[in-house]
Amino acid sequence: MRVLILGIDGYLGWSLALRLASKGYTIGGIDNFSRRECVSEMDSHSALPIHEMPERLKAFEDHFKKELFFSKGDLIHYDFVEQIFRDFKPEAIVHLGENPSAPYSMIDAKHAAWTQTNNIVGTLNVLYAMKNITPQGHLIKLGTMGEYGTPNIDIPEGFFEIEYRGRKENLPFPRQAGSWYHQSKVHDSNNVMLACRIWGLRSSDIMQGIVYGSRILEMNEDDRLLTRLDFDQCFGTAINRFCCQAVVDQPLSPFGKGHQKRGFLPLKDSIQCLTLVIENPPAQGEYRVFNQFEEVYDITQLALKVKSVGRDLGLKVEVKNVENPRYEAEEHYYKPDHKKLLELGYQPTKDMEAEIHIMLQDLIKYRDRIEAKKEVLIPDIHWDGKRKKVTYFHGK
Amino acid sequence: MRVLILGIDGYLGWSLALRLASKGYTIGGIDNFSRRECVSEMDSHSALPIHEMPERLKAFEDHFKKELFFSKGDLIHYDFVEQIFRDFKPEAIVHLGENPSAPYSMIDAKHAAWTQTNNIVGTLNVLYAMKNITPQGHLIKLGTMGEYGTPNIDIPEGFFEIEYRGRKENLPFPRQAGSWYHQSKVHDSNNVMLACRIWGLRSSDIMQGIVYGSRILEMNEDDRLLTRLDFDQCFGTAINRFCCQAVVDQPLSPFGKGHQKRGFLPLKDSIQCLTLVIENPPAQGEYRVFNQFEEVYDITQLALKVKSVGRDLGLKVEVKNVENPRYEAEEHYYKPDHKKLLELGYQPTKDMEAEIHIMLQDLIKYRDRIEAKKEVLIPDIHWDGKRKKVTYFHGK
Numbered sequence: 188m189r190v191l192i193l194g195i196d197g198y199l200g201w202s203l204a205l206r207l208a209s210k211g212y213t214i215g216g217i218d219n220f221s222r223r224e225c226v227s228e229m230d231s232h233s234a235l236p237i238h239e240m241p242e243r244l245k246a247f248e249d250h251f252k253k254e255l256f257f258s259k260g261d262l263i264h265y266d267f268v269e270q271i272f273r274d275f276k277p278e279a280i281v282h283l284g285e286n287p288s289a290p291y292s293m294i295d296a297k298h299a300a301w302t303q304t305n306n307i308v309g310t311l312n313v314l315y316a317m318k319n320i321t322p323q324g325h326l327i328k329l330g331t332m333g334e335y336g337t338p339n340i341d342i343p344e345g346f347f348e349i350e351y352r353g354r355k356e357n358l359p360f361p362r363q364a365g366s367w368y369h370q371s372k373v374h375d376s377n378n379v380m381l382a383c384r385i386w387g388l389r390s391s392d393i394m395q396g397i398v399y400g401s402r403i404l405e406m407n408e409d410d411r412l413l414t415r416l417d418f419d420q421c422f423g424t425a426i427n428r429f430c431c432q433a434v435v436d437q438p439l440s441p442f443g444k445g446h447q448k449r450g451f452l453p454l455k456d457s458i459q460c461l462t463l464v465i466e467n468p469p470a471q472g473e474y475r476v477f478n479q480f481e482e483v484y485d486i487t488q489l490a491l492k493v494k495s496v497g498r499d500l501g502l503k504v505e506v507k508n509v510e511n512p513r514y515e516a517e518e519h520y521y522k523p524d525h526k527k528l529l530e531l532g533y534q535p536t537k538d539m540e541a542e543i544h545i546m547l548q549d550l551i552k553y554r555d556r557i558e559a560k561k562e563v564l565i566p567d568i569h570w571d572g573k574r575k576k577v578t579y580f581h582g583k
Numbered sequence: 584m585r586v587l588i589l590g591i592d593g594y595l596g597w598s599l600a601l602r603l604a605s606k607g608y609t610i611g612g613i614d615n616f617s618r619r620e621c622v623s624e625m626d627s628h629s630a631l632p633i634h635e636m637p638e639r640l641k642a643f644e645d646h647f648k649k650e651l652f653f654s655k656g657d658l659i660h661y662d663f664v665e666q667i668f669r670d671f672k673p674e675a676i677v678h679l680g681e682n683p684s685a686p687y688s689m690i691d692a693k694h695a696a697w698t699q700t701n702n703i704v705g706t707l708n709v710l711y712a713m714k715n716i717t718p719q720g721h722l723i724k725l726g727t728m729g730e731y732g733t734p735n736i737d738i739p740e741g742f743f744e745i746e747y748r749g750r751k752e753n754l755p756f757p758r759q760a761g762s763w764y765h766q767s768k769v770h771d772s773n774n775v776m777l778a779c780r781i782w783g784l785r786s787s788d789i790m791q792g793i794v795y796g797s798r799i800l801e802m803n804e805d806d807r808l809l810t811r812l813d814f815d816q817c818f819g820t821a822i823n824r825f826c827c828q829a830v831v832d833q834p835l836s837p838f839g840k841g842h843q844k845r846g847f848l849p850l851k852d853s854i855q856c857l858t859l860v861i862e863n864p865p866a867q868g869e870y871r872v873f874n875q876f877e878e879v880y881d882i883t884q885l886a887l888k889v890k891s892v893g894r895d896l897g898l899k900v901e902v903k904n905v906e907n908p909r910y911e912a913e914e915h916y917y918k919p920d921h922k923k924l925l926e927l928g929y930q931p932t933k934d935m936e937a938e939i940h941i942m943l944q945d946l947i948k949y950r951d952r953i954e955a956k957k958e959v960l961i962p963d964i965h966w967d968g969k970r971k972k973v974t975y976f977h978g979k
Contacts, residue, residue, distance in 0.1 A: 263696075265692040265693060265696070269692075295711070296661040296665075296707060296708055296711035296712075297661060299707050299711065300659075300661070300703075300704040300707050300708065303703055303704070303707065303774075304700050304703070304704060307696075307699055307700070307703065307770070308696040308699070308700060311692065311695050311696050311699065311763070312692055312696065315691070315692035315968075316692075318967075319968070338752050338754060339750065339751075340747045340748065340750040340751070340752045341747060341748050341750070347747060349745050349747060351736045351737060351743060351745060352736065354735060354736040354737070354916075355735075355736070356734050356735045356736045358734060358757040358759075359757045359758075359759065360757070361754040361755045361756070361757050362755075362773065363754075363755065363776075364773070364777070365777070365781070366777075367707070367774070367777075370770070370773050370777055373770075373773055374699075374703070374766070374769075374770040374773070377758065377760070377766050377769055378699075378763070378766055380759075381760070381761070381762075381763075384910070385761070385910040385966050385967070386967065514780070514781040520750075570781050571714075571781070571782065572714065572715070
């Protein structure tokens with residue numbers, strides 16, 4: 188199968204390319220390297236050193252004995268997107284080519300507009316290229332569990348059957364996302380659903396939980412195959428950031444009361460799930476939604492897990508809550524379904540401690556890289572637009 | 584009260600300015616004249632001749648003996664938007680400054696991207712300017728009934744209380760819009776709702792039905808005060824287009840089976856409702872939704888009304904269905920609530936025939952303008968991206 192990965196230079200994109208190549212797929216990829224630029228803008232870098240694309244492509248070829256068809260370019264230019272579809276003729280398109288940061292989108296009006304434009308226009312262009320060039324293709328679109336927000340009822344996988352004033356209907360589950368970035372993903376979901384309805388395209392829309400972890404099996408033999416791992420306030424995700432804090436002896440910092448509940452999954456589970464979705468495409472014209480995570484955890488619970496594993500490795504680790512720069516519920520009901528991937532054969536790792544152990548060992552090797560930029564672990568971007576470092580709580 | 588009208592050069596914007604001025608309000612307005620440009624791009628013009636802005640402003644001043652604070656500019660430039668808010672300090676902001684055309688958004692990838700970017704970024708910039716400059720202001724945001732689509736259950740006004748798996752919650756009603764344009768309005772609604780939640784702004788989001796009619800009372804004394812009336816496939820609305828067809832002896836052309844049901848209201852009712860909403864602001868932090876229309880009609884029913892009134896005026900009028908260039912349900916359940924505006928005091932006109940009569944008389948005066956461009960009354964933009972004039976049905 189010919190799989191085109193949009194955003195192949197990223198955390199998930201690069202990892203997925205390695206997995207699919209190891210399974211014999213033909214891989215194409217595009218990237219505009221905006222993630223590298225945005226992380227620089229945050230005065231940070233990846234904790235794990237990654238190479239420039241030419242060296243990555245060389246490592247890929249050395250390892251898999253075949254070419255990765257890479258093209259540098261930006262999804263917001265339709266002509267570029269259409270040309271890639273013409274040249275590569277993908278059977279599956281994995282769309283990871285969006286800006287994934289909530290805090291980045293909340294900096295100011297310009298970052299809000301850029302995030303939404305970048306994500307929405309990129310996705311529209313992919314939909315048009317599919318319609319015009321590869322209408323039988325399968326779009327695997329990365330959304331986020333954050334699209335749903337935290338309603339006071341169970342969250343189904345995309346759609347729910349309800350009764351209202353005596354009539355029944357199967358409806359998209361209402362989205363209540365909490366940042367301009369999360370809203371951009373809601374907008375995308377709505378656009379992708381429409382394209383499937385009016386053009387008969389097919390898509391799997393992945394509401395993904397928060398991914399953590401530093402590697403998948405395919406990276407073990409060659410450090411040149413490592414993927415990026417961010418830890419700045421904008422592009423680092425919760426557990427990855429906690430592990431980086433642990434490594435440089437900075438207190439782990441849950442936001443506010445620290446009882447936000449979210450779905451999490453290790454990097455290797457994310458790649459396992461995406462592969463399953465690619466291998467089990469929907470029918471032509473179908474728009475289906477997966478909630479992709481292993482289990483729901485409370486943020487403080489996670490911090491305590493990192494503390495426990497970190498201490499086994501001889502790290503001094505403390506947990507100290509900081510004021511919450513976000514506007515979000517800190518104690519809430521949260522029960523999202525996650526059955527459809529299990530039905531496709533997803534086998535959850537179910538050993539978070541082991542994953543954290545591996546990640547901490549990886550990060551300890553690169554402690555100096557984190558130490559050099561440790562300031563970026565403390566957020567200063569607030570949801571009300573203010574820019575000021577959060578302070579640690581004195582007592583809880 | 585100081586009211587800033589975004590898109591003041593448009594069909595509703597200009598009409599609302601006249602009404603509010605006649606009630607003694609101080610009016611500010613901005614426009615980038617993109618509507619004029621887009622209508623030219625469709626090789627069309629307004630059926631009613633409207634003047635350039637300097638003459639419109641002069642007529643306004645002659646009539647109301649006060650200034651209209653106009654500034655030319657584009658909502659997608661944040662610095663421009665913020666400057667206007669600083670200079671004019673609006674207490675109410677009526678946001679009509681979006682591209683309102685479904686077919687225009689369906690032309691190709693570039694028109695889709697432009698429509699969504701233009702509308703979404705403009706609205707984000709307005710929200711940021713409110714947060715930064717006038718956080719007590721009241722945003723009256725024009726959405727569309729088309730955001731809801733045509734679900735097989737009743738449509739509430741924005742939110743509905745449901746029970747799901749034994750728990751209750753009040754949720755935003757799911758949107759299932761049918762074009763990139765309609766989706767842009769859904770995206771806006773989601774963004775505005777978020778801004779109210781996280782920043783404590785207040786907004787009235789108007790899900791408006793299809794507006795028809797050529798004038799409001801304030802235009803009767805001076806033809807320079809007329810508002811635009813479009814009839815091309817992109818910017819003309821259903822009844823207005825039927826009336827233009829009647830005037831140039833072209834068969835009225837419902838799409839497909841012609842049993843699409845939609846909510847409609849005359850121009851003067853739209854202006855009455857918007858004025859009521861401005862005069863009855865929500866509480867700080869509140870996001871409320873109105874379904875703004877007078878009554879639901881079947882498209883064919885409307886064509887027959889235009890035919891009947893047209894024949895009274897001596898016009899030969901036929902109704903002949905054409906193939907449907909859109910992807911939409913042509914026979915469906917449709918029962919949207921519309922109580923909240925009545926509760927605020929809205930007094931519906933309830934005499935569609937009289938409104939059509941006035942409009943036909945206005946249009947007969949400018950028959951030559953419609954005759955010169957009558958080709959644009961027959962659509963050629965299809966939802967599947969094809970560009971080909973629709974054909975009349977031979978028998979039904």
